[in-house]
């Protein structure tokens with residue numbers, strides 16, 4: 001099974017480019033002239049449809065050709081990759097052979113070109129060790145090609161060097177699963193790939209939305225006990241990520257702190273946000289305070305007040321290097337590949 005064959009003039013024919021009428025006409029023509037050839041070994045070709053109706057080419061006689069027959073998934077996913085790449089103005093072909101500078105050969109399932117850029121798409125339906133995936137990826141890198149992997153098996157390495165998604169089939173539709181629990185039709189993933197919206201970690205520019213949350217507690221000082229409102233946190237939503245900052249956390253970034261809290265609505269029931277010394281922690285940090293006695297209200301109370309909190313202000317922010325750093329610190333060591341929308345990236 002192949003999505004492509006070669007005609008008598010050496011031109012590639014893709015089964016998915018042909019209308020049902022053109023497909024039927026090609027069957028008639030090939031029956032008479034026998035001019036179509038397999039791309040792998042130049043054997044004669046028969047035109048077929050899979051049990052799901054996908055048109056494709058097969059060897060007329062299975063001779064010595066060692067090229068493994070393709071699965072339905074290969075036929076369908078190659079078609080999707082070629083079509084989406086073309087929509088983005090790339091020139092895309094299937095089963096393109098090449099070699100690295102060291103002379104190691106490869107055959108890309110799909111190779112797309114635009115000016116000097118080359119992007120390969122590998123559809124991996126059989127299981128493959130992570131070591132083998134990374135070895136093949138390195139071979140593409142040395143050849144100046146960025147390669148995306150569409151893998152059936154989960155458990156591949158989460159690294160910037162390996163843009164990848166797990167593909168699952170559901171009733172004839174192929175879905176891509178990427179990090180952050182994103183799942184979408186594979187067309188949507190490929191649209192993001194060729195639209196440069198599939199990114200690793202936190203992009204260094206873009207637009208996010210910040211939400212300030214406020215809740216209420218009773219002052220812990222026995223002689224005060226007044227009800228006071230405090231900031232319980234700031235949520236920053238950037239693409240697929242939501243990161244929550246406490247007041248002390250955001251206080252570590254004075255510019256970001258000022259940017260956010262200039263948007264905090266005035267409220268007489270609210271204590272002041274400022275640096276206070278904590279005896280428990282034996283250090284000074286940005287904190288909530290009691291509206292009457294100005295006692296420090298530490299992070300523990302912020303967490304407690306989250307049961308009753310609500311968003312009091314939402315506004316857009318630009319992802320600056322400071323924001324990128326703050327979000328990455330909050331996320332810890334969890335960078336992954338994810339899809340961003342055009343507006344996330346300010347496109």
Ligand SMILES: [Zn+2]
Nearest residue numbers: 038040041065
């Ligand atoms: Zn062959």
Ligand SMILES: [Zn+2]
Nearest residue numbers: 219224290293
């Ligand atoms: Zn108080």
